[in-house]
Structure formats: structure tokens, C-alpha cells
Amino acid sequence: MKTLGLLLVIALALAGSLAVDRNNFKTCEQSGFCKRLRALKPEKSQYSLNLDTVIVHGNVLTAEVNTVDTETEKRIVLWNYALKLSALVDGTFRVELDEADPLYPRYRTMLALDGEPKADGLKLVSNEKGVVTVANSQGHKVLITAEPLRLEFLDLDGQLAVLLNGNSQLVVEPLKVKEEGEEGDDNEGARGENFKSHHDSKPRGNEAVSLDVSFPEADHVYGIPEHTDKFSLRTTTAGEPYRLYNLDVFEYELDSRMAIYGAIPVMYAHSAKRTTGVFWHNSAETWVDVVNHAEGNVVSSLVNLVTGGQKKQVDARFMSESGIVDVFVFLGSRPKDVFRQFTRLTGVAPVPPKFSLAYHQSRWNYNDENDVRSVSENFDAHDIPADVLWLDIEYTDRKKYFTWDAEKFPNPLEMVANLSAVGRKLVVIIDPHIKREAGYFLHEDATDNGYYVQDKDGKVYEGWCWPGSSSYLDFFDPRVSKYYAERYLFENFPGTTKDVHHWNDMNEPSVFNGPEITMPKDCRHYKPPQDGHDGLASFWEHRHVHNEYGLWNIRATQQGMLDRASGQYRPFILTRSAFAGTQRYAAVWTGDNAAEWGFLAVSVPMCISMAAAGISFCGSDVGGFFKYPEAELMTRWYQAGAYQPFFRAHSHIETKRREPWLYEPATTALLRDALRRRYALIDYWYTLFYEHSLDGLPVMRPLFQEFPEEEDTFTIDDHYLLGEELLIRPVVEPGVSSVRVYLPGKGAGALWYDVDSYQPHAANGYFTQDVNIAKIPVYQRGGTIIPRKERVRRSSALMANDPYTFVVALDADNKAHGSLYIDDGETYDHKNNKYIYAHIDYEPSGITYSFVNENASYPTRSWVERIVIAGIQAPPKTAKLVQGDKQTALQMTLHKGNDVLVVRKPGASMAQPWKIVFSY
Incomplete structure (x- = not known):
């Protein structure tokens, strides 16, 4: 291996030398609030509704909630909270619980929602015998029991569909004045805790929130990406909860609940009877426990009971380090309904530029302008279509973004023009860490104007990333987002045109020398000034906003790309960090995977889960980022990638070059065939994304979305649907001559046609499909029409x-x-x-x-x-x-x-x- 340079060595060491070093990342026991809350198993909730304060007006119920001393016979009010229940359109409810008069304002997630949710009507049905009953205009009812507090959401048949606080695990830790000697001397101290060599000062003290959610009659729950385990979420009582905390996990491991790059706290529950869901609207570090009571004998750390598998119910518990309780409840009642309910709140992906649905060729890094030209010419020489070439960090002037390396890329406009002439585009990377170098205009401007995130003492935070010493733009400050957006203007980024698009990487944010390779939680972010608020009330801590940081980054990028051409052209942006609402701005990919069969296989459930959580524009690094894929794996990955929404080949700087023509001619022919399959369907893909922009439904769908009563589909995550027309079963196993394929629609006379032979198959569940190295099982659903373009050219624009x-x-x-x-x-x-x-x-x-x-x-x-x-x-x-x-x-x-x-x-x-x- 050639010398990587100091920073790459540091990154590899931190990441465990091309394998996850779990010691770099917290377990629940090492995360103070998770350890504290997970151990809490009260027999009775400490929260009680004050029935005398209930008011229903418009679409909102408000009331006072008290915490009471459950250990005494007397009802002693300890803390007061404000409860707000809102009825929203489409059978959605919102429940908010905040301190009535907090010591400091508690953070409310700001950017996930696509505007103010649309209101429905709400009427008071009754307030008697300790239960308040309200109903929306559709007829869904909510029963709020006063003591102990619990909220029951009924479907249109009057059956219990979702239950909040049924297991008494609602917690809102009140903010308190720091007392003398309160620092704490263990990992979960009230005013500070340690992880490895890092200390988190926790200036506001403990402020965690928790809520349990029960889904009666549910068979399975799904969602809460991004993780590498099954699409159907598994019981967590015997191990770690699922963790939602955006992290740069170098070559992440498979079959894991560990946090990686994305954190989208939406969960769906499904059975043949109904589909429901909840969206935990919180951007702080979050852990989620799951107990599926139908999985067999499980000892529930959530409810401290043992079941014999007879109870059909799934329980979940959301635990976040800060914020308020803010949860949306989706009453469905079918998969399409709940998926629409979520995207109605968080938005849909706008119609993307058409080229972005074609093939992308990337590498860390193409060396110079001659290399870029050679790669483009070789696609043509080998009759292989491609729409986009990508440049990673080495194109810059020594890792200074919005610049070019003057020796390697002296004429970027000419390079871009040459690509444009053959219908191709360029994507270049822009990361949020800024090199701390005197004379670098961006660093100078950020320093002079106070645009950087601050450390716990109010000084500019300094961390380490690819440029070395780096600081991080505070996109929560509107001045910073405006300034950053302006960097994308053509006059501020010479060498770019409308055919240059952008990739925001490392935006979790990644900090090589930070705790868990990210920013310390006690760093400070901009908070809009409010009268009478100073000190701790004058800023947000990174702990409050962490999972939103990347969202603010790509929002500013999108604005800049719109402004550079007066809003005429649609931008394409790729992001690694993901949160609820990311789909409004960018596509995502599954991060730093490896050239191994397991990573090919997991790309399917990972992207299905992302799509169900609103982000349809998902793909993986085709071929694997690390290591070198041999011919069979590369072929199968191209065949799979051709049927995933984002289709990009990408590889690590130290890997052997692997453009399609560098393999043996027989393999090159197979890769060419996979690419031609993609291009033949380019208008079909484009139509699917347009229809997503109308109805919010996933482009890449789990089988049970279209067949919600067919129980065999509930756990299938190695097959998926594109729209309602195509069923894809990628070959993700080496050396196979056949694979098992499930054709849904049993009993309904459904037909599926092999797209290669037009041979019809009746939907009878599983059957064995013969495959060879050229065959990927793809079937068109009977009753559908698909547009194709058979004259595949060098790029989609020419078609x-x-x-x-x-x-x-x-x-x-x-x-x-x-x-x-x-x-x-x-x-x-x-x-x-x-x-x-x-x-x-x-x-x-x-x-x-x-x-x-x-x-x-x-x-x-x-x-x-x-x-x-x-x-x-x-x-x-x-x-x-x-x-x-x-x-x-x-x-x-x-x-x-x-x-x-x-x-x-x-x-x-x-x-x-x-x-x-x-x-x-």
C-alpha cells in the first residue's frame, strides 16, 4: 500500500484499520441518558392529566400535566407540563409535551417538517370518569386517561390501533438549577460524563425524554433507518437498542443496530388487519428499543414481563437525550396511507434532473483533467453509457473547498465544456469542514464574521478532518447559510457551470479527533435571540441539533445551486448524513461499504428502509468502496445497481482501478448489458419519481406495500418493487445457478412476466428461478404498461x-x-x-x-x-x-x-x- 498521508492514516486508525472498532462508539451503557432511562421500569406512570384544564379549540386540545409522587398516598405535584394534542389531515395526530415553564427553552426540531402541518377538525366527545375523548373529522377517536396518563388512538372501527405510555415509560427530565457538587463522578453524572478521553460538560444537566409506543395486533415494525440489519425490526431485549445518531463509521459492520450516517426516527407497524406508525420528531441522539411479543419467549426490559409468544403486539420505546416529547401518530390504515402521511409532513423529493437517474462514474480520485477526459472517452470507445463523472476531494487546492488544484485542473471550464458536449455532467465534492489556513478566503471570512460553530467556552471550535486543522460552519445561523449558499454562485466558484452539481460528504459532521468521530455535544450553535435570554439560553448545544446538522448543510447547498442560475435549473445533490426531510434536498447513498457479498445484499433492505422513511433516491457504492470486487461480484452489483434509484460506481483511493472496460471482455460485456438495461428504462424511472412528487409513495417498495394482506411478504427484504410494475430479486449470492423468487398475489390470479422472455408466471409464492451470470430475475406485473427506449446512447440527454x-x-x-x-x-x-x-x-x-x-x-x-x-x-x-x-x-x-x-x-x-x- 502506498503512503496515504497523515490524515488518511489517522482516519484509518480511528476506524480500526478498515474494520469497525466498536470501542470508538458508545453502547447504551456508555450513553448516560440511555443507561438511565432504559433501566427505568416503573409500575405506574408518574404523569397525570389535570382534567380541569382541558380545552379543545379548533384542531387542538390543550391541558396541564403534572408529575406526582407515586411513593406517597398524597398527590403532591412536583412538575407541571403543557400537553398539546393536534388533529391533522389524513388521520394523523400530533402529541407534544413540554415543561410548562422550563428553566431554559427546550429545543424543538426545526427543519424536518415541510412547512406547518395541515389541520383537521377536532371535537370533544366526552370528559367523564377520568377519561377525555376527542375525535377528528374522519371519526378516529383519541382516549386520554388522566391517571396515570395514557393516550389510546382508535381506528375507524373503534379498535385500539396505537397506545402511548401504556407501559408507563413517559419521561421528561425537567431542567434544574445546578447545585453545588453536582458535577458527578461517573459516566452518567448530572452535569458531565466521559467517553474515552473526551469529557461532555452537560451545562444544562440532564434533559432527556422518553416515550413508549404500543402497536396492538401488529406482526412487525419497520423503519428507523439507517441500520444494517433486516427491514423488519427485531426485538432488542437481548442486546443493544437501535441507535439514531449520525456518525462516520468507517467500513461499518453488517447485521448491526449501531448508528451510522442517517437517523430518521419514523416507525411503521403492520399486520394484515392494519398499518399504523409514529414519527418521533427529535434531532438529538436517540435509542429505540423494540419488543415483538410474537417472536417467542422474550424477557422485556421495556415492560418487565415474560410472554409465551401468545400476545400479538409490538412495543417500542424512544429515548432521546434532549428536546421535548413531540410525536406524530399515523392511523393509516394501509401501508400506502402511512407512507403518504409521513411524506405529507416531511415532504417529497422534487422531480430530479433526468441525468441524475442515469449512471454515475466516481472514484476517490480521478487524478487530473487528462484522467477525466480519458475516462469519458473510454465510455464511448467501449460503447458504454454514462451521464456523470465525479471528483472527490483531491480536485481542490489542498482540501480547500470552492477551489481547484491549479496544476491538476488548470482549465476546469474547458473540462466541463468537453463533458457537456457529449451530454455528460460533473459532480464535485464540497464538505462542511473548512481548512484553517491563513489567506484561504472562506476561513478568513468565517473567522472575521463569526460563522463557525463554537466550543463549550464560546471560542471557535477546532477539529481535524481531511484538510487537517478544520472548523465547521454553523448553518443554523441564517447569515452563515446565506454566505455559504453564495459560494456556489458561478462568479464565486469559477470553473463551474449549470452542468456541475455537488456532493456534500462528511456532514454528520465527521471530526476525526472528536468523540465518536464527530463533534462534541457541548459545542455551541446559533440560536435566534430572544428578549431576556442570555447565558445558556442564548445558544443551542450540538447535543440538541446533531442529527439535523447535515440537513441544514444540504439546504444551504440547494439554495446556492438554485440561486446561481436564477432558479432556472434543478440541482442534483448527494448527501451522506440523512434526517427526516432530507428527501426535499438531496439523494443519499449507503456510505463506505466494501467489495463483499454481504454489503451488496444489505444494500437492498437499507434502501427499502430509506424509501419507506421518505428518501426514495437511495443507492450504494456499486462494487464496494473498499477492496476490489472480482468479476462475479462486480457483475452482480452492476445488475443490482441498475434497478436501484441512485446508480453510482465509486471506490477508495487505494483500490485498483475498476472502470467497466478494465475487466475481461466477457465481464465488460455483462456490465455494459446492465447499464443498457438501466438506460432503456430511464423514462420509466423518471415517471416513477414524478409520481412520487405527487403522491409521496416510495419508488422502491417493500412487497407488503402492494400486497398488505399477504403475510408471506411481511419479512421479505431481498425482493422489492419499483412502483407497482416491476419486481426485482437481485442475485446477491456467489456461485449460484438458481435463486428462490417470491411472486406475490396468491389467490388473486396475479400474473408476473419475466422481462427477458415475456414468460408469464402465476403468483403462487416461492418458486426456483434458474440464473446464469447474465441473468437477474426481474418480473413485470400483469396489468401494467412500461415505457422503454431501446436506442441506448452515450448519455440520457441524447435519448x-x-x-x-x-x-x-x-x-x-x-x-x-x-x-x-x-x-x-x-x-x-x-x-x-x-x-x-x-x-x-x-x-x-x-x-x-x-x-x-x-x-x-x-x-x-x-x-x-x-x-x-x-x-x-x-x-x-x-x-x-x-x-x-x-x-x-x-x-x-x-x-x-x-x-x-x-x-x-x-x-x-x-x-x-x-x-x-x-x-x-
């Missing part, structure tokens, strides 16, 4: 006006439907009705192409080259195209071996509606 092939897969009723979205692929003109969104419907009488929004139009030159109809039992004798006043007789070919009818060259324009009429 914009190419003709379409429509693949029609008939269901048992000989019907099918599909959709297609077309616009210019890069601007916001679609918001001004310059687009086409069409439905394609097949019935035995013919095919109809119609516009959903008749007021919208786009002057596409694309047309229909071919229509493939699979599963046709009684083919028509003649067909004619009707478009406008023109009628044209069409030619058809029937392939009897697999019941496929091909309508040849209809020539219909996609710019206006048309029909094909069959006669028999």
Missing part, C-alpha cells in the same frame, strides 16, 4: 427525442395500464405546464394514450416505435392508429411461442393523444 417501446403485460382480464412523464429534464418549466403526463390504457378493443392534465403540453419529438403485448390469448386481426384526423393501418406480428403480439412502428407522436383500435 430525449428517441422513440418509445411500450411493453404491455396483460392481467387475467386482458387489461393493462401505465403512465409516462415527459419534460425537458433539467429546468423548472414543468411548473408552468410545460410537460406531458399521460396514461396508457389497454383493453381488448385497443390502446389509449391520453393526457392527465389537458392544460399541459411539451413539444417532444419522440414517437412510438413499437408496442409489445405479452400474454395475449386472442390476438386482433387488424389495428389502426387514430391521431387527430389521421387514421393509419398498422402491421402486427404474433409470436406464438410466448403469446406476444408486436405492433410494429405505429409512429404515433407523444406530443398529442392517440388511440390504436383493434378489430377481431
Whole structure:
């Protein structure tokens, strides 16, 4: 191995030399608040509702909650809290509990929600016998028991769907004045705690919050990414809880509940009967315990009971270091409903630029302009499509962002122009750590204007990252976000154009010499000034905002990219840190994986989980970031990546070069084939993301989303659906000649067609699919129509006006439907009705192409080259195209071996509606 340089050596050492060193990261026992709260198993809740204070107005119930001394017979009020229950649209409720008069304001997560949630109506049904009952406009009821406090959420049938504080684990630790000698001398001291060589001063003292949630009748719970275990969450009583704390975990381990780069505290519960969910709206370090009572004999550290597996219920407990209790309850009642409820709160991914859904080629690092040119030319020389080349940190002038290395990249504008000329884009990395070097304009400006995060003493915080000594921009300060956004203006970042997009990495934030390789929790962030607040009330600590830091980073990046071209062009941003709401700004990837089969396999449940948590634009480093993938693994990874939303090959600086043409010709051909499969479906991907922007549903879906009553699907996470049309079962095992495939829809007459042969398969659960190295099992659902473009070119931009092939897969009723979205692929003109969104419907009488929004139009030159109809039992004798006043007789070919009818060259324009009429 060649010399890596001091900082890389430091990073490798901190990370355990290419393997996770668990000693660098806390367990629950080492996290003071987790140890403290997890051990708390009260028999009765200390919280009580004051019934005399209940007020219902508009969509809100407010009341006073008291903590009482449960050890005495007398009711002695110790602390007062303000309870707020809000009814929101779509069967969503919000529960907030804060101190009535806190010593300092408690932090409320600011950026996760996409604006103010839309209100529903709320009416008081009754207030008697110690229970308050309210109902929303849909008829969902909430029963609030006064003593001990608990909240029951009923479905429309009056059945208990979600229960809060049923296990009496609600905790809001009140802020207290520091007493003499209160520092504490153990790991969970009230005013400070230690981890390894690091000391956390905890100036506000203990301020943790906790709440237990029960899901009666649930079979499984899902969500709370990002982790590397199964999509269906497992009982945690025998080990660590799931941890949500954004961390730079170098070559993270598999089958783990450890925290990694993302932290999205949303959980869904599902059974054949109903689907519900909760969103724990908190950006502090969070641990989540899960007990599935149907998993067998479990000893619950949550409720201190033993079950024999007879109780059908899943319990969860959320524990956060700070903040308030702020939880949204989703009453569903199907998977699609709860997924929509969450994205209605946190937003959807906007329609991305079309190129971003194509193939990305990256490496740490392409060496210089000649290297970039050579890579681009080699894609063309080997007839392999690619849309984007990427530059990692070495393109900069000695790790100073918004600069170029003048020797390696002396003419960046020319380099970008050469890529643009062949329809390609460039992505360059911009990290949030700023090199502390005299004369570096960004460091000088940040120092002079107070733009950096401060340490616990109010001085500029200094840590270590790739540039060496670094400080970190405080994006919570609006001045800082504005200044940072302005760095993306073309005049402030010479060498960039509209065809240069950005990658925000290391934004957990990563600090090589910090506790757990991140920023100390007692660092200080900007807080808007308020009258009468000074001292501890004048800033937020990093402990309050940690999981949001990356979100504020990418928000400012997006604003800068919008402003640089006066809001005309859609930006593409990739982020590593993720929180609720990230989807509004950026795509994500699964971080620093390795060229091992296990990392290929885990990319599937990781991205399914992300998609269910709102972030559909997800992928992994194809081939693995670390190590070198041999031919079989590389082939299988490209085949899998071709069917995941974000499709990028990326590799570590020390790995052997692995562009597709560097393998043996036979392997290169297989990689080319995988890439061509992706490009043939580029308009299908684009349509899926447009539809996500409308309805908020995941692009990459768990099987049970479409088949919610089919219990066999509830734990399948090595298969997934794209939209409702395609089922993907990647080959993630070495040396196999067959794989087990599950086709859902048993008992409903569902059909699935192999996309390679058009061979139909009845939905009968598992069957064995033969595979060879060229085969990845992909099936099109009967009753669907998928648009394809078969003329794959060097980049997707050059395919914009190419003709379409429509693949029609008939269901048992000989019907099918599909959709297609077309616009210019890069601007916001679609918001001004310059687009086409069409439905394609097949019935035995013919095919109809119609516009959903008749007021919208786009002057596409694309047309229909071919229509493939699979599963046709009684083919028509003649067909004619009707478009406008023109009628044209069409030619058809029937392939009897697999019941496929091909309508040849209809020539219909996609710019206006048309029909094909069959006669028999």
C-alpha cells in the first residue's frame, strides 16, 4: 500500500484499520441518558392529566400535566407540563409535551417538517370518569386517561390501533438549577460524563425524554433507518437498542443496530388487519428499543414481563437525550396511507434532473483533467453509457473547498465544456469542514464574521478532518447559510457551470479527533435571540441539533445551486448524513461499504428502509468502496445497481482501478448489458419519481406495500418493487445457478412476466428461478404498461427525442395500464405546464394514450416505435392508429411461442393523444 498521508492514516486508525472498532462508539451503557432511562421500569406512570384544564379549540386540545409522587398516598405535584394534542389531515395526530415553564427553552426540531402541518377538525366527545375523548373529522377517536396518563388512538372501527405510555415509560427530565457538587463522578453524572478521553460538560444537566409506543395486533415494525440489519425490526431485549445518531463509521459492520450516517426516527407497524406508525420528531441522539411479543419467549426490559409468544403486539420505546416529547401518530390504515402521511409532513423529493437517474462514474480520485477526459472517452470507445463523472476531494487546492488544484485542473471550464458536449455532467465534492489556513478566503471570512460553530467556552471550535486543522460552519445561523449558499454562485466558484452539481460528504459532521468521530455535544450553535435570554439560553448545544446538522448543510447547498442560475435549473445533490426531510434536498447513498457479498445484499433492505422513511433516491457504492470486487461480484452489483434509484460506481483511493472496460471482455460485456438495461428504462424511472412528487409513495417498495394482506411478504427484504410494475430479486449470492423468487398475489390470479422472455408466471409464492451470470430475475406485473427506449446512447440527454417501446403485460382480464412523464429534464418549466403526463390504457378493443392534465403540453419529438403485448390469448386481426384526423393501418406480428403480439412502428407522436383500435 502506498503512503496515504497523515490524515488518511489517522482516519484509518480511528476506524480500526478498515474494520469497525466498536470501542470508538458508545453502547447504551456508555450513553448516560440511555443507561438511565432504559433501566427505568416503573409500575405506574408518574404523569397525570389535570382534567380541569382541558380545552379543545379548533384542531387542538390543550391541558396541564403534572408529575406526582407515586411513593406517597398524597398527590403532591412536583412538575407541571403543557400537553398539546393536534388533529391533522389524513388521520394523523400530533402529541407534544413540554415543561410548562422550563428553566431554559427546550429545543424543538426545526427543519424536518415541510412547512406547518395541515389541520383537521377536532371535537370533544366526552370528559367523564377520568377519561377525555376527542375525535377528528374522519371519526378516529383519541382516549386520554388522566391517571396515570395514557393516550389510546382508535381506528375507524373503534379498535385500539396505537397506545402511548401504556407501559408507563413517559419521561421528561425537567431542567434544574445546578447545585453545588453536582458535577458527578461517573459516566452518567448530572452535569458531565466521559467517553474515552473526551469529557461532555452537560451545562444544562440532564434533559432527556422518553416515550413508549404500543402497536396492538401488529406482526412487525419497520423503519428507523439507517441500520444494517433486516427491514423488519427485531426485538432488542437481548442486546443493544437501535441507535439514531449520525456518525462516520468507517467500513461499518453488517447485521448491526449501531448508528451510522442517517437517523430518521419514523416507525411503521403492520399486520394484515392494519398499518399504523409514529414519527418521533427529535434531532438529538436517540435509542429505540423494540419488543415483538410474537417472536417467542422474550424477557422485556421495556415492560418487565415474560410472554409465551401468545400476545400479538409490538412495543417500542424512544429515548432521546434532549428536546421535548413531540410525536406524530399515523392511523393509516394501509401501508400506502402511512407512507403518504409521513411524506405529507416531511415532504417529497422534487422531480430530479433526468441525468441524475442515469449512471454515475466516481472514484476517490480521478487524478487530473487528462484522467477525466480519458475516462469519458473510454465510455464511448467501449460503447458504454454514462451521464456523470465525479471528483472527490483531491480536485481542490489542498482540501480547500470552492477551489481547484491549479496544476491538476488548470482549465476546469474547458473540462466541463468537453463533458457537456457529449451530454455528460460533473459532480464535485464540497464538505462542511473548512481548512484553517491563513489567506484561504472562506476561513478568513468565517473567522472575521463569526460563522463557525463554537466550543463549550464560546471560542471557535477546532477539529481535524481531511484538510487537517478544520472548523465547521454553523448553518443554523441564517447569515452563515446565506454566505455559504453564495459560494456556489458561478462568479464565486469559477470553473463551474449549470452542468456541475455537488456532493456534500462528511456532514454528520465527521471530526476525526472528536468523540465518536464527530463533534462534541457541548459545542455551541446559533440560536435566534430572544428578549431576556442570555447565558445558556442564548445558544443551542450540538447535543440538541446533531442529527439535523447535515440537513441544514444540504439546504444551504440547494439554495446556492438554485440561486446561481436564477432558479432556472434543478440541482442534483448527494448527501451522506440523512434526517427526516432530507428527501426535499438531496439523494443519499449507503456510505463506505466494501467489495463483499454481504454489503451488496444489505444494500437492498437499507434502501427499502430509506424509501419507506421518505428518501426514495437511495443507492450504494456499486462494487464496494473498499477492496476490489472480482468479476462475479462486480457483475452482480452492476445488475443490482441498475434497478436501484441512485446508480453510482465509486471506490477508495487505494483500490485498483475498476472502470467497466478494465475487466475481461466477457465481464465488460455483462456490465455494459446492465447499464443498457438501466438506460432503456430511464423514462420509466423518471415517471416513477414524478409520481412520487405527487403522491409521496416510495419508488422502491417493500412487497407488503402492494400486497398488505399477504403475510408471506411481511419479512421479505431481498425482493422489492419499483412502483407497482416491476419486481426485482437481485442475485446477491456467489456461485449460484438458481435463486428462490417470491411472486406475490396468491389467490388473486396475479400474473408476473419475466422481462427477458415475456414468460408469464402465476403468483403462487416461492418458486426456483434458474440464473446464469447474465441473468437477474426481474418480473413485470400483469396489468401494467412500461415505457422503454431501446436506442441506448452515450448519455440520457441524447435519448430525449428517441422513440418509445411500450411493453404491455396483460392481467387475467386482458387489461393493462401505465403512465409516462415527459419534460425537458433539467429546468423548472414543468411548473408552468410545460410537460406531458399521460396514461396508457389497454383493453381488448385497443390502446389509449391520453393526457392527465389537458392544460399541459411539451413539444417532444419522440414517437412510438413499437408496442409489445405479452400474454395475449386472442390476438386482433387488424389495428389502426387514430391521431387527430389521421387514421393509419398498422402491421402486427404474433409470436406464438410466448403469446406476444408486436405492433410494429405505429409512429404515433407523444406530443398529442392517440388511440390504436383493434378489430377481431
